[in-house]
Amino acid sequence: MLVLYSNPLSSPANKIRFLLHYLAIPYELKIVNxxxxxxxxxxxxxxxxxxxxxxxxxxxxxxxxxxxxLRYLADKHHSNLYPKNLEERAIVEQWLDFAANHISTATAKVMFNTYFYRLKGATKDERSLQDGRLWLDNYLPMLEKQLAKQAYIAGNNLTIADFSLLAALDAVELININLTPYPYLKAWRQNLMAESFYQDCHSSYAAAFKAAVGTMLDEATN
Ligand SMILES: N[C@@H](CCC(=O)N[C@@H](CS)C(=O)NCC(=O)O)C(=O)O
Incomplete structure (x- = not known):
């Protein structure tokens, strides 16, 4: 059976769980501490x-x-979440890269310098924190523009790029990113979060985060 090495607080790992549940692929979950x-x-x-x-x-x-x-599993299971057509696939690649390079990197900078630096005993990097917030201010409007004209990030069909983006945005409540100015992005996210593939993983990232590290953060702060 497929084994996934994961952790509930890892957004890159959670996106794999979203896909596995969506495609109903059986797997064994191994939590890496x-x-x-x-x-x-x-x-x-x-x-x-x-x-x-x-x-x-x-x-x-x-x-x-x-x-x-994501690509390997979608291809292996012949899923149209990763289209075979060259141009359709290229657009999926574009948004996979966009989510990784512009959104995930930005949320990771903000998460690290808001929470994880305390748990790791590291120093808060204000510059990195501000960069992360600036990137989100720059790039969230681009997601909004896409989702205003189509149902999903790479077109009118759900693809693996949506799973990647959903995970990249999972921590927005924890880092106080207000999605109200982006109604299409907000609705896209809420719709996907209501689906069973997401709920099978967690009710929300914020809830999983608070359950896992809430008391550790209080201790690190005191
Ligand atoms: N680009 C990688 C990022 C993976 C990554 O940064 N994983 C983190 C958890 S979210 C990790 O394993 N960190 C452990 C460490 O850096 O020691 C991916 O998308 O899989």
């Missing part, structure tokens, strides 16, 4: 030598990088 450094232990480094989750072991075939895993 990042706070305890399990991703750097020899057992996990055999799965992903550079020590990051998500990673999969599909009956001996091992793969890391969340977008590569």
């Amino acid at each position: 990042i706070a305890a450094g399990e991703q750097q232990q020899s057992d996990f480094l055999k799965i992903n030598p550079y020590g990051k989750i998500p990673a999969i072991d599909d009956n001996g075939f091992r793969l890391a990088e969340s977008n590569a895993i």
Whole structure:
């Protein structure tokens, strides 16, 4: 059976869970305790030598990088979430890259410098925090423009780019990003979050985050 190495607080890992549930692919979930450094232990480094989750072991075939895993699983299961047509597929690639390079990177900068730096005993980087917020101010309007003219980010059909973007935006409540100025983006997100593939993973990222690290953050702050 497919094994997914994951953690409830990892958005790149959660996007794989969204896809697995959407496609009803059976899998075994192995939680990697990042706070305890399990991703750097020899057992996990055999799965992903550079020590990051998500990673999969599909009956001996091992793969890391969340977008590569999305493509592999969608293709393997002959899903139209990853179109075969060259141009349609290229548009999906475009929005996968956009979500990774402009949205996920930005939310990660803000999340790290709002919460995770305290848990890691690191120093808050104000410049990185402001960069992350500025990127979101710049790039969320582009998502809004797309979703004002079509139902999904890469066209009128759901694709793996939507799963990637949904995960990239999962922490918006925690970092106080107000989506009210982006009504189409907000509605797209709310609709997908109401679907069972999402609810199977968590009711919301904010709830999962608070359940997992709420008290640790209080302790780190005091
Ligand atoms: N580009 C990678 C990012 C993976 C990543 O940064 N994973 C984080 C968790 S969200 C991780 O494993 N961090 C552990 C560490 O850096 O030690 C992907 O999309 O899969």
